[in-house]
Amino acid sequence: MNLNISTTNESGMSELTPATLKLMADFFKVLSETSRLQIICSLKYGSKNVTEIIEATGLGQANVSKHLKLLTQAGIVAREQQGVSAYYKIANPFIFELCGLVCNSLVVQLEQQNKPLQELTAIGNSFAG
Amino acid sequence: MNLNISTTNESGMSELTPATLKLMADFFKVLSETSRLQIICSLKYGSKNVTEIIEATGLGQANVSKHLKLLTQAGIVAREQQGVSAYYKIANPFIFELCGLVCNSLVVQLEQQNKPLQELTAIGNSFAG
DNA sequence: GATAAACATTACTCTGTGGTAATATAGTTA
DNA sequence: TAACTATATTACCACAGAGTAATGTTTATC
Numbered sequence: 001m002n003l004n005i006s007t008t009n010e011s012g013m014s015e016l017t018p019a020t021l022k023l024m025a026d027f028f029k030v031l032s033e034t035s036r037l038q039i040i041c042s043l044k045y046g047s048k049n050v051t052e053i054i055e056a057t058g059l060g061q062a063n064v065s066k067h068l069k070l071l072t073q074a075g076i077v078a079r080e081q082q083g084v085s086a087y088y089k090i091a092n093p094f095i096f097e098l099c100g101l102v103c104n105s106l107v108v109q110l111e112q113q114n115k116p117l118q119e120l121t122a123i124g125n126s127f128a129g
Numbered sequence: 130m131n132l133n134i135s136t137t138n139e140s141g142m143s144e145l146t147p148a149t150l151k152l153m154a155d156f157f158k159v160l161s162e163t164s165r166l167q168i169i170c171s172l173k174y175g176s177k178n179v180t181e182i183i184e185a186t187g188l189g190q191a192n193v194s195k196h197l198k199l200l201t202q203a204g205i206v207a208r209e210q211q212g213v214s215a216y217y218k219i220a221n222p223f224i225f226e227l228c229g230l231v232c233n234s235l236v237v238q239l240e241q242q243n244k245p246l247q248e249l250t251a252i253g254n255s256f257a258g
Numbered sequence: 259g260a261t262a263a264a265c266a267t268t269a270c271t272c273t274g275t276g277g278t279a280a281t282a283t284a285g286t287t288a
Numbered sequence: 289t290a291a292c293t294a295t296a297t298t299a300c301c302a303c304a305g306a307g308t309a310a311t312g313t314t315t316a317t318c
Contacts, residue, residue, distance in 0.1 A: 016170055021163045027231055032158035033306075034150045041145055050265060063307055065266055075238045084264045084315045094234050098227070099153060105223050106152055109204045162276075179295060192277055194296055213285045213294045260318085267312065275304085282297065288290085 030074040031099075035059055036067050040095060043077065047089035159203040160228075164188055165196050169224060172206065176218035 030036060035057070042048060042056040054064050068088055071077040078091040090096075159165060164186070171177060171185035183193050197217055200206040207220040219225075 016166075018163060021166045021170075023235055024228060024231055025161050025163045025166055027235060028157045029161035032154050032161045034147060034154045035306080037145075037150045037154055041150070051263095060308060061265075062267080062309080066306080069266080081315095086265060092234065092238075094230070098230060098234075101223070101227060101230075102153055102156055105221065105227075106156060109221075164276080180293095189278060190295075191279080191297080195276080198296085210285095210295095215295060262317080263315085265312100265314080268310080270308085270310100271306105273304105273306080275302100277302090278300085280298080280300100282295100284293100284295080286291100286293075288292095 027074060030070055030076060031095075033067075035063065036071060037099075039064065039067055039071065040076065040090070040099075043088060043090050044096065047080070047087045049082070049085040049087050051085070053088065156203060159199055159205060160224075162196075164192065165200060166228075168193065168196055168200065169205065169219070169228075172217060172219050173225065176209070176216045178211070178214040178216050180214070182217065 031040075038057045038059070039053055042053055048056065050061070050064060050068065053059075053068070054061055057064065059067070068077065068079070072079055072088075075091055076095055077088045080087045080089070160169075167186045167188070168182055171182055177185065179190070179193060179197065182188075182197070183190055186193065188196070197206065197208070201208050201217075204220055205224055206217045209216045209218070
């Protein structure tokens with residue numbers, strides 16, 4: 001894999017090749033859907049099988065299956081077959097740290113727009129914890 | 130603004146209302162396009178006007194204008210008119226911290242898949258710096 | 259083996275959005 | 289005022305992807 005990274009550029013960021021930027025964009029894209037964030041959230045305190053995820057999120061079965069495939073391919077969740085059931089768990093808790101940072105950033109941003117957001121602040125903390 | 134956050138739920142994550150999840154999803158969505166990441170990267174070391182951003186990224190003028198509008202609305206960049214030109218700058222350097230974390234996470238993930246990625250590691254550091 | 263349950267896949271529709279050409283708007287200069 | 293430059297907006301096309309019904313596949317139970 002050749003990323004064509006030049007270390008002699010004037011800008012540390014302009015080093016990034018389209019391929020590298022696409023890797024990052026694709027990662028963010030996985031997190032850019034409410035349904036997938038719901039699924040991630042439903043797994044914060046332990047693994048669930050698909051049926052339990054469906055109940056927790058209220059999403060359709062085929063839809064959940066598709067999202068779980070995407071999340072698995074992105075390395076965000078991991079799959080483990082147990083009998084007829086497929087159990088999914090968070091593969092990398094880093095995702096919660098990331099969401100917590102974003103939440104806190106949104107808090108600051110919305111506070112600057114004079115919106116009451118004590119609740120959202122608590123959310124940011126719940127991600128981090 | 131009522132986010133219906135209940136503090137008595139069994140799960141810290143199931144507290145998140147659809148409205149809150151949508152805020153986060155929309156934020157991630159802004160970062161989920163290569164073109165917008167390109168624009169962000171082009172602004173790492175200072176502000177640029179639209180013409181300079183077009184040159185740095187190779188994107189079309191109307192396209193850049195649309196992306197800049199989105200990035201501005203998301204609070205990621207800020208706009209300042211100077212004569213006929215519009216100068217844009219990063220509104221919150223937090224975005225680079227975030228990208229750096231994601232880069233490093235991708236490094237770990239791809240290393241586990243046995244792919245050569247010294248270059249990508251350097252990228253993660255360049256984001257953080 | 260037949261049936262049922264859990265999950266995955268397929269095929270389809272529909273919405274959202276990236277890219278772009280054309281046009282509009284605003285600031286600058288002659 | 290006219291002409292030019294920089295940027296924004298509009299209208300359009302094309303494609304990607306979310307949701308879902310139907311079907312397929314696998315595993316367990318009888």
